[in-house]
Amino acid sequence: MSSSLKILHRSAAELLACTVLEVFPNTKLIRGYSTDIGFAYEFVFPQTIDDHDISLIEEKMRMLLKKNLPIKLIEMMRDNAAEFFRHHGQEIFAEHVVTAPSNVIELFHVEGFHGYSPAPYIKNTKEIGACKLLGFSQRKQLFFGKDSYEVTRIEGVAFSTTKELKKFLKRYEEAEKRDHQRLGPELELFTRQDEAGPGCWYWLPKGAIIREILLDLYKTELRKRGYDLVSTPRIVSKDFLASSRFHLPESQNLAEISVCGRPYLLATDLTPMHVQLYQTKRRSYRELPLKLAEIAEVYSPIKPNDLCGLFRSRLFTTDAAHCFCSENIAQEELISSLQFIGESINMFRIECKWYLVSKKPKTNVTKAYWDQGVELAEKAIKHCGFDFTIDTDQVSIGGPKIEARLVDALGREWPGPSVQVSLFPKETTLQYRGSDDQMHRPIVIASALFGSLERFVAILIEKHGGFFPLWLAPEQVRVIPVMEHHLSYSETVWKQLQQQGIRASIDKKNDTLAAKVYAAKRAKVPYVVIVGDTEKQNGTIAVRPFQDQGKGRKESVDAFVESIQKEIDESA
Structure with missing residues (x-):
């Protein structure tokens, strides 16, 4: 999301707050912010609100936008701002201001409204040409360790033109059908148990199969x-x-724990540990490239408002591959890693956008050495023929990075596969003895195929609408006996399929055939195998593909196994 769009969204959140105070004057303001798709604001209302109230607020907000009112930045000293908000009945705002890190507080001002939000803002209300409130949610929250309130979060979207809003709403409607947070539980892939692990996801057997397939494939490669x-x-x-x-x-806000009185962090980056493994002994150029890889579950204490299904969860599975190499083969290894990622993205048929993140952070690495790393990365991505954008906003910690940002059903971009040129300062202890008998610092090519396996699976769900390619489908075939006396032959068929490595199940429920077929379609099972009197007598099966609305075809189990295995090989 561009910085200009974030400014528009943050300004829209403040204008929503202004509107809410007009409709419900005694409302307490908590905070507004931009989201992945638009904006949100949190309130404590003096009464229970419903969909009718949201519609009223939306209408009033649209009227406010049309007034073309100027928006100004007002600066106050921290103590003055806190007293100002207390005087206007906004005690929660006042407490936030008191704990602010800066002595100067920036206030958003429009008409008679003052909001607590960092600048910059849009210049006038008419810059927002269209808006839509998407809904609201409620939760109990404790403030400053003493007072508990019911907090209402209203979320919306804003655009410069009505045309942009209409385009978004059309995509939003389609995205809701593909939403992984809805499809995942429906397809029995995963569930959440917030009482035990808030912000974490429980993988059910079918979801665990998908994880296992992806991880096994990655390990093999x-x-x-x-x-x-x-x-x-x-x-x-x-x-x-x-x-x-x-x-x-x-x-990065890593979670901290204490062990025997010493502070420890729950690390999400595997690089430090792999560097330590490299340093367990003296290295020679003859050992390079040294290639280490790991897949691990990591935990990040993400704030509740920042959680977003599998896209952004507290517990996730990350992968990291580190190639320690000499400068003369760094380009070759970088290209190899990029090509692998490109081929994988094509195989999964997911949409991504390539970026080169090259902004240098404060580091002991010299500018000349950093620029050398940027040149390596740029040459590699150009060699691979990927269209890319240079990201000038994001700082790249550790070294220049090439990112493939994954696009979800709403068009949002999420961190995904990446390759980074990890650079170390000249005085580093990360060294190897070269053929000239001198010590040299290696270049480290750090790559990740998933970044977050959970996020990758979410993208796959939304891309395919839950109907996975046959090779990845957790349940490839469902065997359905027409009547109870067909169950014995159905189990024989099911065992034959299982023995050939096909992921098959059998529906033993005492339901009608139509109900069983409908259940299989809702579960998006690629193939349904129906067994009735004819099939039992002839030793055949009736095969009905997911996409086929007809009666399907009749064939032997061996013929079906041969055809499905061929399809799996071709689709993988």
Whole structure:
């Protein structure tokens, strides 16, 4: 999302707050912010609200936008701003202001409304040409450790033109049908149990099969490319991270725990541990490239409002492959990693956008060495023929990075596969002895196919609408006996399919044939095999593909196995 669009969304959130106070003057404001698709604001209403109230607020907000009112930035000293909000009955705002890190507080001002929101803003209300409130949700929340309120979160979208809004709403309607948070539980892939693990997801048997297929495929490809799989701790000493080049910015907000009185972090980045493995002994140029890879479950304490299904969950499975190599083969290894990712994306038939993130953070790596890394990355992505955009906003921690950002059903971009040129300062202890008998620092090519396996699966669900390619479908065939006396032959067919490596199930429920077929279609099972009197007598089966609305075809089990295995090979 562009910075200009974020400014528009953040301004729209403040204008929503302005409208709410007009309709419900005694409402307490909590905070407004931009979201992945638009904006949201949190309130404590003096009364229960419903859909009718949301419609009224939306209509009033549209009227406000048409007034073409100027929007101004007002700055106040922190204590003055806190007193100002207390005077206007906004005690929660006042408490937020008191704990603000800056002595100068930025206020959003339009007409008689003052909101607490960082600048910049749009210049006038008419810059928002169209808006739509998508709905509201409610939850109990404790503020400042003492007062509990029922918080109402209203979410909406805003655009410069009505045409853009109409285009979004059309896509939004289609995206709701493909929403992984709806399809996942419906297809029995995963579920959530917030009482036990808020922000985490429980994988059911079918979902676990998909995970296993993807991870096995990835491990096989890693081994083909010369990587050795390793396993390292998820709990890392805070002192270690603080004293090394891997000291992560506070924005990453790693979860901290105490073990025997010492502070530890739940690490989400596997690079420090793989570097430690490299440093377990002295290295020679003859050992390079050294390739290490790992798949691990990691935890990130994401705030409740930032959670977004499998796209952004607290517990997720990450992957990391690190190739420690000399400068003379770094380009070759970089291209190889990029080509693997490109081929994988094509195989999964998912949409992505390529970016080169090259903005240098504050680091001990010299500008000349950083620029050398940027040149390596740019040459590699051009060699692979990928259309890419240079991201000038995001800082690339560790080294220049090439990202394939995955596009969901709503058109949002999410972090996905990546390849990074990890650079280390000249004084690093990460070294190897070269053929000239001198010590050299290696270049580390860090790559990830999934980034987050959960997010990758969510993208696949939304891309395919839950109807996975045959090779990836957790249930490839469902055997349906017409009557109870057909069950014995159905079990024989089912066992034959299982023995040939086909993921098959059998529907033993005491339902009508029509009900069983309908259930299989709702579960998006690629093939339904029906067994009745004719099939039992002739030793055949009636095969009905998911997409076929007719009666299907009759054939032997062996013929069906041969055809389905051929289809699996062709679709994989």
